[in-house]
Amino acid sequence: MTPDSTSFARRLSVEQVEEGRELAPKFDAQGLIACVTTEARSGEVLMLGYMNAEALRRTIATGEAHYWSRSRGALWRKGATSGLVQKVEELRIDDDQDAVWLRVSVAGSGASCHVGYRSCFYRRVPLGHERPGNLQLEFTETHKTFDPAAVYGDAPNPTLL
Amino acid sequence: MTPDSTSFARRLSVEQVEEGRELAPKFDAQGLIACVTTEARSGEVLMLGYMNAEALRRTIATGEAHYWSRSRGALWRKGATSGLVQKVEELRIDDDQDAVWLRVSVAGSGASCHVGYRSCFYRRVPLGHERPGNLQLEFTETHKTFDPAAVYGDAPNPTLL
Numbered sequence: 323m324t325p326d327s328t329s330f331a332r333r334l335s336v337e338q339v340e341e342g343r344e345l346a347p348k349f350d351a352q353g354l355i356a357c358v359t360t361e362a363r364s365g366e367v368l369m370l371g372y373m374n375a376e377a378l379r380r381t382i383a384t385g386e387a388h389y390w391s392r393s394r395g396a397l398w399r400k401g402a403t404s405g406l407v408q409k410v411e412e413l414r415i416d417d418d419q420d421a422v423w424l425r426v427s428v429a430g431s432g433a434s435c436h437v438g439y440r441s442c443f444y445r446r447v448p449l450g451h452e453r454p455g456n457l458q459l460e461f462t463e464t465h466k467t468f469d470p471a472a473v474y475g476d477a478p479n480p481t482l483l
Numbered sequence: 484m485t486p487d488s489t490s491f492a493r494r495l496s497v498e499q500v501e502e503g504r505e506l507a508p509k510f511d512a513q514g515l516i517a518c519v520t521t522e523a524r525s526g527e528v529l530m531l532g533y534m535n536a537e538a539l540r541r542t543i544a545t546g547e548a549h550y551w552s553r554s555r556g557a558l559w560r561k562g563a564t565s566g567l568v569q570k571v572e573e574l575r576i577d578d579d580q581d582a583v584w585l586r587v588s589v590a591g592s593g594a595s596c597h598v599g600y601r602s603c604f605y606r607r608v609p610l611g612h613e614r615p616g617n618l619q620l621e622f623t624e625t626h627k628t629f630d631p632a633a634v635y636g637d638a639p640n641p642t643l644l
Contacts (some may be wrong), residue, residue, distance in 0.1 A: 325521060328612050329615050329616045330615055330616055331616060333644045334644075335644070336640055336642045336644065339642060339644065340598050341598070342620070343606075343619045343620045343621075344613050344619075344620070345553055345608055345616075345618055345620060348643075348644075356531055357618065358519045358528050358531055360521075360526065360528060364526065365521065365525065365526015365527070366534075367519050367521060367528075367575075367584045368528070369585075370517055370519055370577060370582040371578070378615075379615055381617050382608060382610055382611075382618070383611065383612060383613050384611055385610045385611060391541055410610060411606060413607065413608040413610060414604040414605075414606060414607050414608065414623065415604065415606055415608055415620065416530070416531060416603040416604050417596055417598045417603045417605070417642065418599070418641070418642035418643070421531040422608075423528045423531075423604045423606075431619075435578055436578065437501050437502070437578045439550075439578075442576050442577040442578045442582075443575040443576065443582075443584045444575075444578070445504075445575060445576055446573060446574065446575050447506055447543060447574040447576055449544075449546045449571060449573065449574060450543075450544065450545055450546060451543050451544060453490050453542050454490050454491055454539075454540055454543050454544075455490045455491060455506075457505070457506060457543070458505075459504045459505070459506060459576065460504075460505045462575065464575050468515075470581075479497055480496045480579070481500060481501055481578065482509075482577035482579070483494045483495075483496070483497065483500065
């Protein structure tokens with residue numbers, strides 16, 4: 323057990339993990355757990371992020387979403403730079419406790435995507451294509467909610483190729 | 484490039500990946516991409532799964548959700564055993580194209596969780612706890628939608644400790 327996970331329950335049995343009332347999250351080999359974040363009222367998926375034990379603990383303690391930034395290798399209080407803080411309305415854990423679901427209200431413009439859109443999922447993949455290389459993504463948001471250059475300045479883009 | 488990914492676009496620039504209309508998904512070191520699945524009408528998060536290139540391609544081609552089962556190490560057409568097929572109403576990709584969002588309608592009882600609940604996220608984590616080891620999870624579903632033993636029989640439980 324790493325020092326970071328000492329405040330969570332140990333995973334002792336499938337029954338405990340699936341049917342019990344103990345929070346016994348499973349962090350992967352990198353010490354991370356996946357986190358789906360949705361807008362509390364609309365149900366729109368805003369982002370898929372990752373938390374380490376400290377980010378999950380701080381999210382529970384403060385009611386504000388914290389993540390682990392894989393690209394920056396750092397704990398990340400969402401909105402620290404942009405002001406677009408995510409207030410957690412509800413936090414859920416899944417059956418095998420290796421994924422978290424946050425239902426949030428977003429401060430300010432309501433955006434959660436570093437590209438400037440409300441949701442990170444601003445493009446649709448059309449269905450029924452046998453050869454996906456030929457399809458064209460469709461944008462589901464027609465304009466950006468904020469100007470990333472104005473908000474983030476020269477900070478490195480977190481998207482990795 | 485692996486043979487499995489030849490039908491997707493190559494990832495050439497951040498601008499292409501974030502602002503373009505080409506589907507250029509990023510699979511991780513295990514060849515997988517994370518997938519959030521929500522119920523199309525309610526917005527409820529049903530599950531967080533993973534797809535390999537073949538699962539993503541089949542999902543796009545057929546409009547039925549396919550995943551990669553990490554516990555079984557096999558391609559997994561959701562509902563093949565249980566009948567609880569997920570019809571994809573919409574498929575979206577996120578900004579850096581390393582996560583997929585499926586909006587689905589579920590056949591039969593409408594459940595998606597192997598434990599028998601509708602959603603895999605059937606427990607809430609109460610907020611405001613400085614010491615998460617002491618908190619008690621709260622169930623958000625009061626009864627199971629189906630009996631897992633009747634549906635899956637002696638198949639191994641996919642939850643890993």
